[in-house]
Amino acid sequence: MMIARINTLFPLWALLFSILAYSVPEHIVPYKAYITPLLVAIMFFMGVTLRLEDFARVLKKPKPIILTILLQFTIMPLAALLLSKALGFSTELLIGMVLVGAVSGGTASNVITYLAKGDVALSITMTITSTLLSIVATPFLSLLYVGQTVPVPASDMLISILQLVLAPVFVGVIVNYFLHRFIKRYEPYLATLSMLAIVLIIAIVVALNQGRIASIGLMVIVGIMLHNLTGLFSGYWIARFMGFEHKICKTIAIEVGMQNSGLAVALAMKYFTPLSALPGAIFSVWHNISGALLAGYWSRQK
Numbered sequence: 001m002m003i004a005r006i007n008t009l010f011p012l013w014a015l016l017f018s019i020l021a022y023s024v025p026e027h028i029v030p031y032k033a034y035i036t037p038l039l040v041a042i043m044f045f046m047g048v049t050l051r052l053e054d055f056a057r058v059l060k061k062p063k064p065i066i067l068t069i070l071l072q073f074t075i076m077p078l079a080a081l082l083l084s085k086a087l088g089f090s091t092e093l094l095i096g097m098v099l100v101g102a103v104s105g106g107t108a109s110n111v112i113t114y115l116a117k118g119d120v121a122l123s124i125t126m127t128i129t130s131t132l133l134s135i136v137a138t139p140f141l142s143l144l145y146v147g148q149t150v151p152v153p154a155s156d157m158l159i160s161i162l163q164l165v166l167a168p169v170f171v172g173v174i175v176n177y178f179l180h181r182f183i184k185r186y187e188p189y190l191a192t193l194s195m196l197a198i199v200l201i202i203a204i205v206v207a208l209n210q211g212r213i214a215s216i217g218l219m220v221i222v223g224i225m226l227h228n229l230t231g232l233f234s235g236y237w238i239a240r241f242m243g244f245e246h247k248i249c250k251t252i253a254i255e256v257g258m259q260n261s262g263l264a265v266a267l268a269m270k271y272f273t274p275l276s277a278l279p280g281a282i283f284s285v286w287h288n289i290s291g292a293l294l295a296g297y298w299s300r301q302k
Contacts, residue, residue: 013199014292018285021203021210028207035204038197039107040168045190045197046114047172048183054121064239064248068105068126069133071235071256077101077141079230087223095146095272096279097227099264102141104134107165109258111198112291115191116298118251124165126255134260138267202288209281216278224282228290231257250298258287 021028058065080101084094105127113123176183183190206213213221235256239249264280 012296013195014202014289014296017199017203018206018289021206022213025207025210028203031200032204032208035201036164038201039111039164042111042114042194042197043107043165043168044172045194046110046120047169048176048190049114049187050121050169050173051176051180052173055125058119058122058125064122064244064252065126065129067239067242067244068235068252068255069130071231071238071252072105072130073102073133073137073141075234076227076231076256076259077145080227081145083223083226083230087219089220089223090275092273092275093220093279096264096268096276097223098145099138099142099268099272099276100224100227100259100261100280100283102134102138102145103260103263103267104130104138105255106258106260106262106287108198108288108291109255110165111194112258112288112295113251113254115195115198115292116250116254116295117247117301118254118298119247122248122251123255124169126251127165130255131260142267198288198292202285202292205285205288209285212278212281213285216282220279221282221286224279224286225290228257228283228287231259232290232294233257254291254294258291259283261287 077098078101080097081094084097089097107127110120110123110127114120232253236249236253239252240246244252261280261284264283265277268274268277268280
């Protein structure tokens, strides 16, 4: 089936569009205003594939959520610190790395979980939980590792999640409730639309950060990649060791490895320096690409 073939080539589209955006950013940057509508559309498509009982099931078994939160707020900031020290980063870059590790999971993790055929209801619940906890955890971790407490814009974050995640997902769940048979028939097309939207978002993010990517040192890029891969790898295998099924392990890995890098950039710019914002900006590009590659691999598995 042609549509299934297009979906399995998701990593290829992500890489091709990233290269295109890096090569001609001036043609892609004008579309930056479309990031939010595209994200809302993806969340709606995800919601359309969910039912209320999916969320009820998740809340009855909180162990994966607890494990994810523990991994997210321990492994990610500690890995950021150790990698920065090992690679000899400046204090400013170290601060930026730690901030990326200390923030909550990002909404992009929900999209990648959906495309990787993970547990979407669980992913959304994890993101909301880690966001709520980050109000306390991010300032504490930044004080612990950086020596300076960073106020987290809690109300802005919660409003953003309400608008970008909960509202479109909720509308999608309602549509599914009334049109379930119709939706089931066209589910592969919803995945294709979501894939196209995330590929466009990745391209826009690459174009917006083209100058930063071009000027940054190779070791900094290596450090950011290793940080993301540490979260993905540890999230999956620790969950596997704890006895969770493959679908849950995929979801935990993606949630731990994909951070709210946009928040890390905003905090770095406000309380530190533009150089401290660089790891978050590059992370936002890389974790979408690595997530796309992983989703493409996992979506092809039986």
